[in-house]
Amino acid sequence: MMEALREVLSCPVCLDLFTPPVLVLSCTHNFCKQCLEKILIHQNCRHVNGHFHCPLCRKVIYLRGRGIVGLLRNSLVESILEKFKDELEKIHAQEKTQLSQMCEEHGENMNLMCLTDDEPICAICKLFGKHKHHNVAKVSEAYNTRKNSFIKNLHLVHKKSEDARKGTEKLINELTAAATDTKIMIDTVGTSLLKGIRYRMAELQSKLHNDYSTKLEKMQVLSNETEAPGQLYQQMKTLLEQHLNSVQFLQEDKKLREKIEKTIEGKASYQDPPKYKISVRQYFEELIKGINIKDYLSNTCEEMFASITDLHETCSSECPAFVFSGQSPDQFFCKQVLRLFEKSNDTNQDHFENTAPTALQH
Incomplete structure (x- = not known):
C-alpha cells in the first residue's frame, strides 16, 4: 500500500517524492517545479510565451505569457504528500523502536x-x-528499579548544579564587593596623606585592577566549569522524559552512570574561596608602608571620613569618628580604617597591632 502510494507521489523526472511546489500541466501530469525548470531549459523554452512538450505524453503545453509561474499548483497532491511523509516517519520510528x-x-x-x-x-x-x-532479571523489573534510582540521581545532580551556580555567584558578588570596598579605602586614606603618596596610590589601583581582573577571570572559568552538572542534568531529564522503551533507557542509563557518580561525589572548586578574595588589609599595609602616620594626620581626617555619607552611616554605630583619646594616633587610625573597610569577621586585628606600628616608623 505504502509503496503504491509512493509511486503515485513520485515525480516522473527525478523519480523521488515530489518536492513542493508541485505543478500540474493541462494534460494532468504532475512534476516538481525544479524538474519542470530543467525540462524547459532542455527543450530550449526560455520565453514566457513559449511552449514545451510534456515529458510523459508529449502534449504541447503553452505558457501563455506568464512562464512557468502561470502553471497551476497541485495543492491536493502536496497535502497528500505531507501526510504520506508523516506516516513514513511514524513507521520508521516504530521500526527503530522495535530494532532497539x-x-x-x-x-x-x-x-x-x-x-x-x-x-x-x-x-x-x-x-x-x-x-x-x-544472574538475570526481567527487563521490566530492572527498568522500574533503575528508573527510580535514576530519578533520585536526577534530583541530586540538579541540586549539585544549583549549589554550584549559587556558590559561584556568591563568590563573584563577594569579590566585586571586596574590590569596591578596597578602592574606597585606597581613595579615602590616600587623599588624607601627602602628595608623595599619589604615585603609590596609582600603583595600588593598577595592582588592584589586575588582581580583581585575574581573580574574576578565574571565577568566570570556574563558572563555566560548573555548567557540566547542568548539562548532565539536562541529559538525564531528556532521557527520563523521552526514552523510547525500557531497553533503550537501561542502555543509556549505563552510559551516564559514571558521570552521575563523579558529579555527585566530586568537590566543587568554589568550596575553596580564599584564593578568589581580595584582602583589604594587604593593600592598606602596602599603602602606608614606610610612612609615619603621626606626621600626616590632621583634624581634617575626621571630617573627611564623616563626609562619606553612606559609609559613615553604615559604620557609625560600630566605628565612631576618629577620636585619639589616649592611644597612639597611628595605631588607632589603622584600627579604625580597617574596621570601616574590612567586612570579614575573621580579621586578625591583633596581628596588625603588633606588626603595623613597627613598620610605619621605619
Whole structure:
C-alpha cells in the first residue's frame, strides 16, 4: 500500500517524492517545479510565451505569457504528500523502536537483564550464549528499579548544579564587593596623606585592577566549569522524559552512570574561596608602608571620613569618628580604617597591632 502510494507521489523526472511546489500541466501530469525548470531549459523554452512538450505524453503545453509561474499548483497532491511523509516517519520510528529491543546476535526480543554484565539480553543469550551462567532479571523489573534510582540521581545532580551556580555567584558578588570596598579605602586614606603618596596610590589601583581582573577571570572559568552538572542534568531529564522503551533507557542509563557518580561525589572548586578574595588589609599595609602616620594626620581626617555619607552611616554605630583619646594616633587610625573597610569577621586585628606600628616608623 505504502509503496503504491509512493509511486503515485513520485515525480516522473527525478523519480523521488515530489518536492513542493508541485505543478500540474493541462494534460494532468504532475512534476516538481525544479524538474519542470530543467525540462524547459532542455527543450530550449526560455520565453514566457513559449511552449514545451510534456515529458510523459508529449502534449504541447503553452505558457501563455506568464512562464512557468502561470502553471497551476497541485495543492491536493502536496497535502497528500505531507501526510504520506508523516506516516513514513511514524513507521520508521516504530521500526527503530522495535530494532532497539532486538538482540543483534540472535534477532530475538531482549526481555532479560543480565545483572552480571549490566546489559539487556534475549532468552537465547541466557540459555546458550555468553550469559549462560550469569544472574538475570526481567527487563521490566530492572527498568522500574533503575528508573527510580535514576530519578533520585536526577534530583541530586540538579541540586549539585544549583549549589554550584549559587556558590559561584556568591563568590563573584563577594569579590566585586571586596574590590569596591578596597578602592574606597585606597581613595579615602590616600587623599588624607601627602602628595608623595599619589604615585603609590596609582600603583595600588593598577595592582588592584589586575588582581580583581585575574581573580574574576578565574571565577568566570570556574563558572563555566560548573555548567557540566547542568548539562548532565539536562541529559538525564531528556532521557527520563523521552526514552523510547525500557531497553533503550537501561542502555543509556549505563552510559551516564559514571558521570552521575563523579558529579555527585566530586568537590566543587568554589568550596575553596580564599584564593578568589581580595584582602583589604594587604593593600592598606602596602599603602602606608614606610610612612609615619603621626606626621600626616590632621583634624581634617575626621571630617573627611564623616563626609562619606553612606559609609559613615553604615559604620557609625560600630566605628565612631576618629577620636585619639589616649592611644597612639597611628595605631588607632589603622584600627579604625580597617574596621570601616574590612567586612570579614575573621580579621586578625591583633596581628596588625603588633606588626603595623613597627613598620610605619621605619
